[in-house]
Amino acid sequence: MILFLNLPVHLLNEELKNEMIIMAKLPMKSRLVQLLYQQKEAWDYELIGKLLPEYGKNSDYWKWMARFWMTELSCGGIFSIVDAKADDGSRFAKGKVLYRYSISDFGKSRVEELLEA
């Protein structure tokens, strides 16, 4: 599991190690929600940059999938869009829109009920 995450094992204490294993066990989309829950507010590319390496993914397909999930989440009222800017081609592709999300109160209560503790 730790190898899979590409992290130097000796740098992790027991507690942190367990936490990482638990996190890696969550379904990917659930982990995406949890990431924003922990960060309160973030750009989509920042979330994707954290999410995909945890699951050993890196391709455009999975970036697209994660963005699809974020659209689902903002449509379902879990994520709220707080800002948007045009992608100059350095993040996903030229002509795409980058969104900055915050987690809604409804989203917070869902995470607390279903993912935390």
Add this chain to the structure above:
Amino acid sequence: MDADLKNIITNESKNRVKWGFIIGFLCAVLWGFAYIAFAMQWLVPPFNDLSAFPEGATGMMVATATMLTVQIFIALVLLSVFYLGGTGKLADLPRTIRTYKISKWYALAAAFGGPIAIYGTTLAIGYIGAAFAASAALLTSVVGAFVAKLWYGENITKRAWMGIGIMIVGGIFILNPVKTIAEITSPAAPDGLWLGYLGAVVSFIGWGIEGAVAGRVVDLTDSDSGLHTRFFAELLIWVVIIWPVFLLLLGPNVVFIALGAAFTSPSFLIWTSLAVLSGNFSYVFMWKTYPLIGVGRGMSVSTLYVLFAIIALYVFMGSPTAWWVVLGAVIAVVGIFVMYWDSGDSLLESTRSSSE
């Protein structure tokens, strides 16, 4: 916001809406045509003469359970391997199943949607007909709206009340109480005919509750691996709960002859696979439309399935549908469009309104 960005956002949402409608329409066509396979399942061995099952209403219950167990088994195997495997999400399935706080809700949804609702609709298809069963299922939206109100405090707007009213009128035509009562009380009625009508009612109540329960967790998991978690839970319910009960009540002979007859009938396995690839697979499409055009529009477009079902059953099976069922189905579809179509001011807005 500069004009350039606005332009890009408009383009992106146009593209999204276009795909939302294409996928919603595909869902409706697949779902409608699935009723041909559902009807065929009753016309091939061992379900054509029912000789592998006990007599009367008990036999129908065993036959339906057999059909559904084989179907959910094939759905899980076929769609996991080809669809989840193809989309690279197979590894997410065990992760979703292991996250009990989430999967327990999928299991509850499976209990209502599978053994309860699909059992009901399958009995309705067997006793009365596929078009009738498809039309009665439209009333799911009415139950769903009430359950969402009771459990999550979601608002039922004036518009939604209007839609519900129209749907109930449609429902009265579909179920046609006068004729139904005359048929059930007639001495010439086949044994257990009432089970077909009861099944139809149970099906839309079960699906309404399933939707509301699944709604609790489908937000937080990928819809594809979530759907397969639901399939997996349903298979467990059949194998661990329902079949052991049959085993105790009816003895091992009945159970093994029934399951054996179904698993050794190639024509049944083929039609069941087609039912899975159209019926079960259309769920995948329906859930994909929600983020693209909103839950309300997604559901509205998908419910056009009933018209495709009635047309397909007429064209391919030569089975005409009673005029009151067709009329009731059209009224109910109109009701669903009234209820959901304008559920958000813009397509990019949140589709959930809650009074919390």
